[in-house]
Amino acid sequence: MLDYSEMQALARRVRRHSVQMIHQAKASHLGSSLSAVELLVALYGGVLRVDPHWPLWPERDRFILSKGHACAAYYAVLAEVGFFSLDWLDTFYQNGSRLAGHVTKGIPGVEISAGSLGHGLSIATGMALAAKRDQAVYRVFCMLSDGECDEGSTWEPILFAPHHQLDNLVAIVDYNKIQALGHTREVLNLEPFAAKWQAFGWAVREVDGHNLAEIVTALSEIPYQEGKPSCVIAHTVKGQGISFMEDRLLWHYRSPQGDEYTAAMTELEAEP
């Protein structure tokens, strides 16, 4: 497990990779990647039992990125911890590349493809159920966006998992509070959000999704209650880490070019 200063350094590198990849690819979803950086770093910096040199180790913890559009940060984390070469990141979105704009199977460390919202938690639930039935020790972590909690299909496994006492299942919501056309409270209000998960039978914790210590602590103490799946609602900021992107809907879409790119990279350079 990395110590916190190493994790912070990793988070900074992942932010730089994400900006660089999305700049180079002229792609979108930078804000969605930046809000998830600390969550991904905490997972791969120490929480997940995975082996970059043996991606299909049968007893590995499973991680499912259901918000598949945040794949720039995810690919960067996987490369940084050694699942594949950092050179691959330069091929993001390119013709003939393995790295598509939504997380795609066939990449070392990636369990499943995602991209259409509202699919990942069901698959994660199936994996957790298989582990229970096989008395296997691995846990299943699934990261969702807040926007995909609009999907009815997200609430089907939210109902199912507690009924089946899947305490080997962890849902992490990157609650950056901005979805594709506006703030979640304006588009389709999720609040009272934690209370909804609790009412469905999950053990819920809320964390500052940019505080590595809080995240690591929360993810290390699962299950919070025996027989219950765990939900971590991570309060995050879309575009976190780059002042002019933070909490701005525009950066769900915009690709940093020219001065914006330079300014973003300078800010990330300047951080302690």
Next chain:
Amino acid sequence: MRTAFIQTLLELAQNDPRIVLIVGDLGFGVVTPFMEKLPQQFINAGVAEQNMTGIAAGMALSGKIAFTYSIANFPVLRCLEQIRNDVCYHKANVRIVAIGGGMTYGSLGPSHHATEDIAMMRALPDMLVVCPGDPLEARLATQALIDYQGPAFLRIGRAGEPQVHKSMPEFKLGKAITLRPGRDITLISTGGMLANTVAAAQMLSDAGVEVQVLSMHTVKPLDTAAVLAAARNTLAIFTVEEHSIIGGLGGAVAEVIAESGVYPKLFKRIGLDSTFSSIVGDQSYLLQQYGLSPEGIVNTVEVALEAAKFH
């Protein structure tokens, strides 16, 4: 067919812990023995087909052979994107079992008529599409699906269909079964239309037309060799399905013939002409109304042969 399927699956699952049956809160009295004998291999997902399918994908990607089970369109159309993205794209060993293919649930109305499902499943990459024609084929298809690698759709009828095959046929996925030889025309049937197709063939034969009947239990991959042999060796090909004539068996056979250069003198698809059933009635009544009874099939064949003027 339903009984043959569930009995076979139970027999297989008792010796194969990889097999799990995930139902969408349907199958009262049918899946009960499975549930009671093998609770560790049974899951009722509730009335939530999208989750049922996602869970099946997750379990299949964890080493299971996951059968999802519900009726008519529910395990197919309601969760079509889960089937496409989660099952097919991952080549997961999920078997989607739809009971009540076609208009089995006649009087329950069009919500319960599965009449476009073959077309939709056939369009999905890597999906195997199997529509057994009688209880024996349903048993053999279920067995064959255990060793098959990849996603599959198993479309079966109801309980109590007649056994059409006189004895256990030789069954291979992707290989049509010839029920009777005939030199004049070929009737190709899929799914529960097999009994009516064989009855129609007998009536035509009594009237002096020599009819070959093929049971095309696997619509994808299609047995193109059998289709082309029929195109070469008989004057006419008719496809018979309890399904829209768009995109199902008829569409599949038409595609093969059109691209092959081996044209029969006459080709016609018998099925629903892109329509919902607008009348109320049980399955046999509706089949009669839509030209899929033995008499209806005979009539369509005779009119077509007459029009082609080579009979």
